Amino acid sequence: MSKTLKEITDQKNELKEFFGNFVLNLEKTEIFSEIQKNLTDEVLFVGCGSSYNLALTISNYFERVLKIRTKAIPAGEVAFQKVPDLKEEGLAFLFSRTGNTTEVLLANDVLRKRNYRTVGITIEEESRLAKESDLPLVFPVREEAIVMTKSFSMILLSLMFLADKIAGNSTERFSELVGYSPEFFDISWKVIEKIDLKEHDHFVFLGMSEFFGVSLESALKCIEMSLTFSEAYSTLEYRHGPKALVKKGTLVFMQKVSGMDEQEKRLRKELESLGATVLEVGEGGDIPVSNDWRSAFLRTVPAQILGYQKAISRGISPDKPPHLEKTVVL
Incomplete structure (x- = not known):
């Protein structure tokens, strides 16, 4: 079977297992309390390709439920400092499935030098992003295909759930x-x-x-x-x-x-x-x-x-x- 097809079809049954084993336990983790503690009135969401689309979607949901300002920015624009009026400190989520995307790693360096706390979103525990971000959040998802599929769905589910938990909203809908x-x-x-x-x-x-x-x-x-x-x-x-x-x-x-x-x-x-x-x-x-x-x-x-x-x-x-x-x- 195609790797891509397998990972698409895996979602049919894996989502339930992932939700029960990982998502429902997010609130109990140290990363949850650290994100909650470091939330500012403006939060950045940074990524490339599918990870940028993920960042944009999450950014809108955080703004909707947490009533804060958010910005979704392509990692290359942060990495090469083309973002106007970038603040001197704050909280930033950086997305890279493999954790080794060059622009995301450069963006992490730029933001940390500006006193941002960075949350590294990846599925690879041994990646540079997991090691170099302030708050690594590694998702227990195995994905081998070039095209990002099930990890997109699972990370999106997790972070939307996290936002509702921080806001004190019911999560029964999930x-x-x-x-x-x-x-x-x-x-x-x-x-x-x-x-x-x-x-x-x-x-x-x-x-x-x-x-x-x-x-x-x-x-x-x-x-x-x-x-x-x-x-x-x-x-x-x-x-x-x-x-x-x-x-x-x-x-x-x-x-x-x-x-x-x-x-x-x-x-x-x-x-x-x-x-x-x-x-x-x-x-x-x-x-x-x-x-x-x-x-x-x-x-x-x-x-x-x-x-x-x-x-x-x-x-x-x-x-x-x-x-x-x-x-x-x-």
Whole structure:
């Protein structure tokens, strides 16, 4: 079996085990109390590629539930000091799956010199980020494929849960969503399997706020795995220029948001009239899931499946995306 496929499908059952063994125990860890103690009125979230999309999604959720200002910044902009008005101290989360991404390590150095406390987010305990950040948070996830899949979902779930715990919010919703994950996976697989992917060569992912980060990640999965032209936009922004590219071979995934039913219905009708195939992810959608922002950790799964299935339909190995490595070292 493809490494990438195995890691995508692992989520169907591993999410429950991961949630029970790791996420529910986060509050008892020293790292939890250290993050809580070091929270400032503005927190930075820094990463590259999928890790930047993860940082952006988490940044929005921290701001939503903790009522603090956050900034998601590409690591290269911090590493080479191109960020305007960077404060002299604070808290920063740095994301690198392997923990050895050059820009992230350089960003960690820059921020620590400016008296930031840095939280190193990685799945590799022996990585440089785990050793060089002030507060390493190493996730017990094994992922070997070049394309990031299940670790994205699991880290996102963990940090959203952590934010709610710090805020004193109920976390029961996470338990419900994790319980739904096997069914969500099966529905996603069946829906995408029914699409004639040979007839679609343009993928578009639309979402707002936390779901915009999900959409960016979804587009990236399809680019990496299947080499298919893929884009992501804030939902209503798609009308403002990008829809000029819509045609019969366009497949649109729209992440549904509470209170936006009428706007989403109108946009779907408009895009379908231009020849696009439109699928909605969310309450009452083609792939049903709660519209709660907490569902973000599940919402990249359909695109992971899509990227894999499109790659197979094109005779491309999703395990060997051209020009890509698991770790970017400059």
